[in-house]
Amino acid sequence: MRQPAFWSQGKGGWRARLLTPAAWIYRCGAGLRNAVTTAWTAPVPVICVGNVTAGGAGKTPLALDLGRRLAARGRRVHFLSRGYGGTVAGPVQVDPDRHGAAAVGDEPLLLAAVAPTWVAAERTAGAREAAASGAGIIIMDDGFQNPGIAKDLAVLVIDGGFGLGNGNLIPAGPLREPLAAALGRADAVVCIGDDRTGMLAAVPDRLPVLKARIVPTEATAPDRPVVAFAGIGRPEKFFETLGAAGHEIAETVSFADHHPFGDADLAALHARADAHDAGLITTEKDLMRLAPAARTGITALTITLQWEDEAALDGLLESHLGHGAAP
Numbered sequence: 001m002r003q004p005a006f007w008s009q010g011k012g013g014w015r016a017r018l019l020t021p022a023a024w025i026y027r028c029g030a031g032l033r034n035a036v037t038t039a040w041t042a043p044v045p046v047i048c049v050g051n052v053t054a055g056g057a058g059k060t061p062l063a064l065d066l067g068r069r070l071a072a073r074g075r076r077v078h079f080l081s082r083g084y085g086g087t088v089a090g091p092v093q094v095d096p097d098r099h100g101a102a103a104v105g106d107e108p109l110l111l112a113a114v115a116p117t118w119v120a121a122e123r124t125a126g127a128r129e130a131a132a133s134g135a136g137i138i139i140m141d142d143g144f145q146n147p148g149i150a151k152d153l154a155v156l157v158i159d160g161g162f163g164l165g166n167g168n169l170i171p172a173g174p175l176r177e178p179l180a181a182a183l184g185r186a187d188a189v190v191c192i193g194d195d196r197t198g199m200l201a202a203v204p205d206r207l208p209v210l211k212a213r214i215v216p217t218e219a220t221a222p223d224r225p226v227v228a229f230a231g232i233g234r235p236e237k238f239f240e241t242l243g244a245a246g247h248e249i250a251e252t253v254s255f256a257d258h259h260p261f262g263d264a265d266l267a268a269l270h271a272r273a274d275a276h277d278a279g280l281i282t283t284e285k286d287l288m289r290l291a292p293a294a295r296t297g298i299t300a301l302t303i304t305l306q307w308e309d310e311a312a313l314d315g316l317l318e319s320h321l322g323h324g325a326a327p
Helices: 013-036 059-072 106-112 123-132 179-185 235-244 263-276 284-288 310-321
Strands: 046-051 077-081 117-119 137-141 153-159 188-192 209-216 226-230 249-254 279-283 298-301 303-307
Touching: 046 059, 059 077, 059 106, 059 137, 059 153, 059 188, 059 303, 059 310, 077 106, 077 123, 106 117, 106 137, 106 284, 117 123, 123 137, 153 179, 153 310, 209 235, 209 310, 226 235, 226 263, 235 249, 235 298, 249 263, 263 279, 279 284, 284 298
Parallel strands: 046 137, 046 153, 077 117, 077 137, 153 188, 188 209, 226 249, 226 279, 279 298
Antiparallel strands: 209 303
16 A cells, blocks of 8 residues: 555645545444454563554564564564465464465564564464464564554554654544554554654653664665665655665655565666666565565665663563563
8 A cells, every 4th residue: 555645744635534534434443343352361471563553653673673682581582463465364473485475474574584473364363373382472563453462562653754644544644543542552652763743742751752763784885876666654764764874876766565566567677777877775575575586686775773772672671571571
C-alpha cells in the first residue's frame, strides 16, 4: 500500500472528511474486537513493539535492537510476526534457507537472522509455538492493536518526522486507533528521529519517552553516485538517511510498502542507474524481496539504532522484565 498524500497534510482536507464515516466504522470494529477478546498470558515475558499509525515508524529496527540486546544477556529470544506480505498463515518457524519473502514476508527474514522467528496470522498460536519451542522471551514485531496476547512490555514507536500525520483514523488518516487509547495501553514511547511535529507533547508524564535515531552501520559512503529505491512505509526517511550518511544521490525511486519487485521494475532501475553512471542502493527489507540472483549489482544500506540514553533503555527493560534484562 502507498500512503495517500492527504494522510500527512493538515487535517486531510475534503478527502479525509469524505472518509470520516468509514473511519468511525473502523473504530467501532476495533473496539468490538477488544471487548470480546480475552488476552492469553504466555508462560514467558512478551514485549510488543508497535505503533499507532499505519506504515513504517521503525518497529522492526527497534525489535531487532531489543532482540540483540537481550540475546547478548543470555535471554532466549524468539520473534513473532504476522508475516505481512507473505502467503504462509502459520504458525511456522522461519527458515531463511527454505522461505522467501513471498512466503513469510520481508521483515521476518531480517528477524530470523538474529533469533528464531515465528510467523503466524493468528498471533496467539504463534506465541504458543514459540513458548513450546524454548523461547525465554517473545518479542512481537507489530501487534500493538492485537488484544489476543497479554504484553509484559508494550512499546509505542513514533516516527518523529511523520508524527500522527493528519490525526485521523484509517481510512481518513493514518491512525490505527485514537492516540489516547494507544497511550493508555503503552508502557513507554520510543521516538525515532527528531520530533518535528511536536507529537511528544501529547504523551502523559507517567510514560517514559526514549529517543533514538536510525544511523548507517557503514563508516563511509561509496565514491560514486547512487540511484536509491525503496518500497517501505516512508521511503523519504530512507533517502534522508542516505543523504545524511554522505551518499551522492543521483535519483530516488519510491514504491508502495512491501512492493513485490518484478523483472520490469528491476530492468527499469538498472537502466536509471546506467543513465547516471551510478550504483543501485536500497533498504535491507527491500533486498529481502529480491530473488538472490536479482541482487547482483544492488547494495543494501545496513542500519542500527543510536540511543540518546542507553541507561534509560536498560532501566525500562529491567523494570518490566526483571533480572537479566539489563547488565
